[in-house]
Amino acid sequence: MSLPSASPAQAAPGPSFTNPVVNVPNSADPTLVFHGGFYYYVATTWSSDVVMRRSTTVAGLRNAPEQVVFRTAGTAMWAPHLEMIGDRWYLYYSVEQSGGPRRTHALESAGTDPLGPYTDRGIIHLMPDNGWAIDASPLRLNGALYMTYSAFSPQDGLQSLYIAPLSNPWTAGAHGTRISAPTLAWERQDGAVNEGSFALQRNGRTFLTYSASHCNGPHYKLGMLEYSGGDPLATASWAKSPQPIFQRNDAAGVFGPGHHSFFTSPDGSETWIAYHANSSASQGCGTTRTTRVQKISWNADGTPNLGTPVSTSTVLQGPSGEAGAAPAPVALRNRHSGLCLDDYDWATTPGAEVRQWTCNGAAVQNWTLTPTENGYYRIRNGHSGLCLDNKDFATAPGSVVQQWTCNGATVQQWRPVPVGEGYSTLVNRHSGLCLDNYNWGTAPGAEVRQWTCNNNNAQRWSIT
Ligand code: AHR
Numbered sequence: 001m002s003l004p005s006a007s008p009a010q011a012a013p014g015p016s017f018t019n020p021v022v023n024v025p026n027s028a029d030p031t032l033v034f035h036g037g038f039y040y041y042v043a044t045t046w047s048s049d050v051v052m053r054r055s056t057t058v059a060g061l062r063n064a065p066e067q068v069v070f071r072t073a074g075t076a077m078w079a080p081h082l083e084m085i086g087d088r089w090y091l092y093y094s095v096e097q098s099g100g101p102r103r104t105h106a107l108e109s110a111g112t113d114p115l116g117p118y119t120d121r122g123i124i125h126l127m128p129d130n131g132w133a134i135d136a137s138p139l140r141l142n143g144a145l146y147m148t149y150s151a152f153s154p155q156d157g158l159q160s161l162y163i164a165p166l167s168n169p170w171t172a173g174a175h176g177t178r179i180s181a182p183t184l185a186w187e188r189q190d191g192a193v194n195e196g197s198f199a200l201q202r203n204g205r206t207f208l209t210y211s212a213s214h215c216n217g218p219h220y221k222l223g224m225l226e227y228s229g230g231d232p233l234a235t236a237s238w239a240k241s242p243q244p245i246f247q248r249n250d251a252a253g254v255f256g257p258g259h260h261s262f263f264t265s266p267d268g269s270e271t272w273i274a275y276h277a278n279s280s281a282s283q284g285c286g287t288t289r290t291t292r293v294q295k296i297s298w299n300a301d302g303t304p305n306l307g308t309p310v311s312t313s314t315v316l317q318g319p320s321g322e323a324g325a326a327p328a329p330v331a332l333r334n335r336h337s338g339l340c341l342d343d344y345d346w347a348t349t350p351g352a353e354v355r356q357w358t359c360n361g362a363a364v365q366n367w368t369l370t371p372t373e374n375g376y377y378r379i380r381n382g383h384s385g386l387c388l389d390n391k392d393f394a395t396a397p398g399s400v401v402q403q404w405t406c407n408g409a410t411v412q413q414w415r416p417v418p419v420g421e422g423y424s425t426l427v428n429r430h431s432g433l434c435l436d437n438y439n440w441g442t443a444p445g446a447e448v449r450q451w452t453c454n455n456n457n458a459q460r461w462s463i464t
Contacts (some may be wrong), residue, residue, distance in 0.1 A: 012320070013319065013320055014059065014266075014318020014320070015059040017057075017058055017318060019290075019294070021292065024289075025046070026044065026045045027290045029079035029276060029289075030259075030276060032293065034265070037372075037373060041291075042081075046077070048072045048075055049070070050107070054114075061291075070118045076102075081093070081137050087112055089109035090108055092147075103133060104124045105121075105124070106120075124136065126147065126172050126175065127151050127176065132152060133149050136149045137149065137198050139208070141421065146164065148162070149161075151176070153181065156181070160178045160180060161181075161194045161197050162176035163232060186221065186247075189214070193212060195259070201423075204422060207226050207304060211258035212244065215284060218281040219247075220259075222244060222260060225241070245304070252311035253312065254309040257292075260274060267327030269321070269369075275291070276292070277292055292310075327369055329367060332461045333359055334460070336456075339442070343381045351391075352384055353402065356448060357445065358444050364381065376414060379426075385406075386404055387405070390428045390431050395430070397451045398438075401435065409430075410428075410430040411430040414427065414435065425453055425461070428450060431450055435448060440458050
């Protein structure tokens with residue numbers, strides 16, 4: 001693979017496309033994840049099967065073959081959510097089952113391949129009396145794991161958003177508590193509903209976005225809660241935006257946009273939304289809903305800006321860093337120090353130091369992430385053109401991190417592991433150690449080493 005020139009690679013988008021990226025019938029309630037050089041796509045199938053598509057580009061999803069990854073024991077499989085937790089993939093979905101209400105089930109992958117095989121981890125007992133529960137979507141917060149989902153309130157019968165603690169990725173530590181009910185007028189059109197929650201986390205802030213109003217009409221839309229601190233299980237810990245954040249665009253012929261997920265571009269520099277929508281105001285929750293994707297942005301106040309749903313005639317450039325396209329630069333900022341990973345003293349020779357410095361957007365703090373395989377990335381400096389490298393193939397805590405001529409070796413491969421609130425740890429493929437703000441430095445010039453992964457703030461990096 002020829003390396004880009006020493007100057008910072010100019011970001012190049014992936015192949016252009018128009019929406020829908022996946023057509024009926026299995027195209028509602030999409031989850032799209034990029035991992036190891038491929039996008040993996042799952043959606044509602046209405047059958048007993050969980051099926052998955054895989055493509056190196058968004059544009060390629062439309063014709064990517066469906067692969068059955070699991071045959072459930074129920075019927076009308078809804079809203080599968082695909083997520084890596086630790087080093088396993090989990091699929092959460094709901095099905096009707098004989099003799100009881102629709103329940104949420106969990107599958108666990110045997111290894112690190114999203115295509116499986118999967119082990120059935122059974123029903124997650126989220127509501128009392130084996131109650132109805134759908135649209136399960138995990139949330140990492142304050143170092144703990146939770147499940148957000150939709151269920152009918154025993155108090156007022158409203159289909160609301162709930163959150164339950166998880167003792168492991170498939171076991172609820174307690175029944176959930178309600179954190180949002182469809183009380184605002186824009187949440188009650190065609191039917192009062194809150195469902196399809198999906199966490200979006202960035203720079204330590206947690207937004208829980210969700211679908212509101214009933215999917216059987218054009219008013220289905222997205223709303224947003226923000227975590228304000230305190231016990232995540234407490235309603236008071238979540239503040240609801242008074243207005244919707246994404247809704248119908250009649251001029252563009254887009255109706256009932258909702259039940260979404262978010263994904264990151266292959267180079268980590270962009271956030272995108274995948275959602276379903278109808279092309280007519282008269283369509284509803286059936287098999288007319290198709291999957292669309294578009295890039296989101298961020299407001300000056302740090303909240304997400306989802307924009308408006310684009311028409312099916314709008315040509316969009318693919319996500320940055322797709323299929324060999326030059327990746328866009330990102331900054332790697334340490335959660336404890338608030339400093340950025342930096343090519344110290346603007347060095348350019350192999351063996352150059354890597355330190356932390358006040359974030360300034362200079363080329364020495366521009367890093368590009370290029371997928372290698374299996375969720376690992378090459379991390380290359382925009383000034384030196386050298387790669388982040390585990391010096392001398394070390395394996396001991398405290399080992400030195402340097403820059404070295406990019407050579408694709410495992411010492412230059414790092415896996416971002418999301419740990420919630422918009423942060424990830426960066427695990428070296430050779431040492432298994434994490435990129436670490438050594439000795440908890442906070443002054444510019446603070447050292448960076450490798451240390452046993454312990455998920456503390458010295459090992460948490462935002463990639464933005
Ligand atoms: O599409 C099936 C169900 O309809 C989804 O689980 C829910 O979010 C929507 O209302």
